[in-house]
Every structure is written in C-alpha cells, then in structure tokens.
Amino acid sequence: xxxxxxxxxxxxxxxxxxxxxxxxxxxxxxxxxxxxxxxxxxxxxxxxxxxxxxxxxxxxxxxxxxxxxxxxxxxxxxxxxxxxxxxxxxxxxxxxxxxxxxxxxxxxxxxxxxxxxxxxxxxxxxxxxxxxxxxxxxxxxxxxxxxxxxxxxxxxxxxx
Numbered sequence: 804x805x806x807x808x809x810x811x812x813x814x815x816x817x818x819x820x821x822x823x824x825x826x827x828x829x830x831x832x833x834x835x836x837x838x839x840x841x842x843x844x845x846x847x848x849x850x851x852x853x854x855x856x857x858x859x860x861x862x863x864x865x866x867x868x869x870x871x872x873x874x875x876x877x878x879x880x881x882x883x884x885x886x887x888x889x890x891x892x893x894x895x896x897x898x899x900x901x902x903x904x905x906x907x908x909x910x911x912x913x914x915x916x917x918x919x920x921x922x923x924x925x926x927x928x929x930x931x932x933x934x935x936x937x938x939x940x941x942x943x944x945x946x947x948x949x950x951x952x953x954x955x956x957x958x959x960x961x962x963x
C-alpha cells in the first residue's frame with residue numbers, strides 16, 4: 804500500500820470518505836458554522852455552489868424579488884444546518900426566526916424571537932404583524948443567528 808502525505812491548513816481537518824468505491828479525502832473547516840457563514844457568498848461556498856453571488860443573482864434575475872430571497876434563504880438554511888435535511892415530524896424540535904413588522908413613517912422588520920411552532924400568536928391592530936416562515940433550523944441559536952445576520956434577505960422575502 805502506498806502512503807501519501809497531505810498538509811492540512813490550521814483550523815481544518817481531513818475526513819476520509821468512500822465515494823463510488825473510491826477513497827476520497829476531504830478537507831473540512833473545524834470552525835463553527837456561524838463563523839464560516841456570515842454572507843450569502845459564504846453560504847454558496849459552504850453548500851458547494853461555485854458561482855459568485857453576482858453570477859447566481861444574474862441567473863435568477865427574471866424572478867420576483869421575494870422568490871429570489873426565498874431561494875437564498877433555503878441555501879443559507881442548508882449551509883447553517885450543515886447539509887442536514889430537516890423533516891417536520893411529530894415531536895421534532897425545529898426552529899424558525901419570528902419577525903415583527905411595524906408600519907409607520909418607516910416600515911421596519913425586526914427579528915424578535917424564535918418560534919418553535921408550538922406557541923400560538925395573536926396579532927391585532929392595523930399596522931402591526933408578526934410572522935415567520937417554513938425555513939427551518941436545527942437549533943434556536945441558528946434560527947436567531949439567521950434572522951439577525953440575514954435580515955435584509957428576510958425582509959426581501961417577507962415584504963416583497
């Protein structure tokens with residue numbers, strides 16, 4: 804058997820996998836996912852999409868703003884959930900950011916807390932609403948992080 808040596812950069816590690824009967828060595832980052840995904844460009848890279856943000860957006864420029872934002876949020880959620888496909892099943896705890904919308908002289912969207920689907924929300928008034936989405940995260944921390952870090956994309960999705 805032949806031996807090979809691979810230099811691993813600081814903060815990364817090698818993971819051995821078998822793909823189609825071949826042994827593959829993948830270099831993965833050991834830093835927390837919230838350190839690796841701070842922008843949409845980071846999320847694209849994390850899920851293996853090689854396009855730049857500009858190329859990705861150009862490809863979908865014919866779609867409505869909220870549809871493009873939804874697609875971005877799905878990519879961000881996939882990246883933050885580290886590729887884990889979340890399924891809604893009885894008893895599972897999954898989380899989504901919850902937002903508050905205030906209309907007035909300036910319309911604002913504010914992330915206020917995380918909703919686990921168990922609470923009921925009662926909203927009243929002409930200029931106030933709380934809302935969430937079906938974009939889910941495996942922890943409340945990730946849902947909060949996604950709501951705050953990507954507030955502009957959430958606003959495009961929820962208000963367009």
